[in-house]
Amino acid sequence: MANIQQVAKQAGVSVATVSRVLNGQNSVSVKTKLKVEEAIRQLNYEPSMLGRNLRNSESRIILILIPSISNPFYLEIIKGIENIAISHNYNILLCETDSDPKKEDIYFDLVRKKMADGIISMDPAVNVDTLKELAKKYAIIQCSEYGGGIGIPYVTIDNEEASYRAVKHLLQIGHTKIALMNTDEKFLYARERKMGYQRALQDHGISVKNEYVFYTQDLGFENGQQAMRKILAIDDRPTAVFAVSDLLAIGALKEINAAGLNVPGDMAVIGFDKIDFSNMTNPTLTTVAQPMYKMGTAAAKMLIEKIKGGNVDSVILDFELVIRESTAG
Amino acid sequence: MANIQQVAKQAGVSVATVSRVLNGQNSVSVKTKLKVEEAIRQLNYEPSMLGRNLRNSESRIILILIPSISNPFYLEIIKGIENIAISHNYNILLCETDSDPKKEDIYFDLVRKKMADGIISMDPAVNVDTLKELAKKYAIIQCSEYGGGIGIPYVTIDNEEASYRAVKHLLQIGHTKIALMNTDEKFLYARERKMGYQRALQDHGISVKNEYVFYTQDLGFENGQQAMRKILAIDDRPTAVFAVSDLLAIGALKEINAAGLNVPGDMAVIGFDKIDFSNMTNPTLTTVAQPMYKMGTAAAKMLIEKIKGGNVDSVILDFELVIRESTAG
DNA sequence: TATAAAAATGTAAACGATTTCATTGCTGAT
DNA sequence: ATCAGCAATGAAATCGTTTACATTTTTATA
Secondary structure (H helix, E strand, O other), X not given: OOXXXXXXXXXXXXXXXXXXXXXXXOOOOHHHHHHHHHHHHHHOOOOOHHHHHHHHOOOOEEEEEEOOOOOOHHHHHHHHHHHHHHHOOOEEEEEEOXXXXXXXXXXXXXXXXXXXXXXXXXXXXXXXXXXHHHHHHOEEEEEOOOOOOOOOOXXXXXXXXXXXXXXXXXXXXXXXXXXXXXXXXXXXXXXXXXXXXXXXXXXXXXXXXXXXXXXXXXXXXXXXXXXXXXXXXXXXXXXXXXXXXHHHHHHHHHHHHHOOOOOOOOOEEEEEEOOHHHHOOOOOOEEEEOOHHHHHHHHHHHHHHHHOOOOXXXXXXXXXXXXXXXXXX | OOOHHHHHHHHOOOHHHXXXXXXXXXXXXXXXXHHHHHHHHHHOOOOOHHHHHHHHOOOOEEEEEEOOOOOOHHHHHHHHHHHHHHHOOOEEEEEEOOOOHHHHHHHHHHHHOOOOOEEEEOOOOOOHHHHHHHHHHOEEEEEOOXXXXXXOOEEEEOHHHHHHHHHHHHXXXXXXXXXXXXXXXXXXXXXXXXXXXXXXXXXOOOOOOHHHEEEEOOOOHHXXXXXXXXXXXXXXXXXXXXXXXXXXXXXXXXXXXXXXXXOOOOOEEEEEEOOHHHHOOOOOOEEEEOOXXXXXXXXXXXXXXXXXXXXXXXXXXXXXXXXXXXHOO
């Protein structure tokens, strides 16, 4: 495999000149440029990024930390990140942490060892202390899920308000007994969405009943099924459920169907995230749409700016309540 | 940021010794080893992979080529690849080609430029000629989708037989009018699955009707809806559909529901792939399960062997017909 | 035409590791 | 006490680029 030396020799110039041609610098005459290009062609030369990266002290790789690759919520965000990355000549390394600190650390090592230039973290269970420590030396952006007040820039939506609007929608179409299907309150977004839920109820003069608030271990389909089973078993059964993720809501949907009940007739359901599948269910799912693609592009731009040494501010993007069959009168 | 030189200085040894400690070579005395480790701690040293990679002429990165990140079919495969990769100290770069030769070429460039050590291609629309050319110089494995007879090792299932068994199942539960929802026959798997469909019908003395065979542009949900709409409009309507992907089948399901018909009562449906979501629909979907995780691990092992310079053979794994509600009597 | 300025090119030093080969320091056998 | 043989260590080359600085060539100006 040819290297730059051999190209230089073949073209009868120095390696510096070859490098200049390679990088499109204009301080090289047309004649030599042609010579060099001809040599490159003859030798089938491809510049090695290994050499270049070492010399430039960069890897041009961006790490994306997600808890689980199976959660479709992240897909659009990843697309957004990827498009910006590619157009800036970066590549992305997709890292599934399983919310496991050990796996997490393997990936953190990649930036410590210069194999990655920066990190976009979307793992809500990320170890905030490690992240904070890391952020002192390396470029890090939090996306969608974030630890608040730790000085690492993030991009997100107003979770409290989004939740408020979803619940308000249920109230407006006449529901008063509304259950909340939430995850562990160790997650900031879970706390925020609960607050929105509470505020909406209070605005309508309805007191929050603890029996109507459920916590799931995780955001998956099965968790939604399990929680829904409990909800259906309540004596004074709610007539609507607001789930903090679409997968939870889809699990709920399935369980309601299995119980022979009708959505939205017997039980209205709202999800969160507007994943692709939320439109494929029967009935289709009312959900809160996060601008996922935009979140991805925003996060990527911020990170690249940060890698360049710039200073970036956190961003809060707009959400949208998408009303579909699962709450349609 | 400290480098190996500074560590050597701090420890009062040569860089060679530090390197030996780093790589766990045993030809270094306990005393010096401790000195070096102490120096590493003091300086907070982390070895740079950029230097190491250049020296070793490797990137320890594996490329995964998939047509679309949104297709959940690939997720389990990717997990399988990732686990093997990690345990062999490789990282994976996930590349979405959109079946676009231009994007594809960007990623091929990564291996040409030494930024990746090998490729696992899962894109059925990959440019076979380029791939073949590339395979002469670089390690390449095809997974799940493959161009046959081009001398690049692959891992797959017996698509013809899988299709045969799916259709046979429909025949056994009494269906005789069975539609096939296929994709473009430029894909090998599409041709193979059609052959299985034909063989099953012929085995039962049923002639293949061209009006019952539909081709979709793509493997997505909407394609399934569109095709189903056509199927429902046929005069002598089939009573069962075999779709070559779960997403197609789920689109069909939705459309059948929308038409006020019942699954499986009015129309039985079988999908292909056993994606997570196939168990979340209502009714749940009968489908052909590919051993996706295993396909991933197999492909990864093969690739790593190939990178090491070894010779590897193609692998054909077992599939399984998973019977669920959408075909249940 | 001589000369200053500008353009084109070259030389050699990084970047940060690994590894071959050479050297030093020991141990133990004679 | 000598020396072979082995273990531990070091010096320096190497991987393939980019780039600061030096040098040469060209161009423009008087």
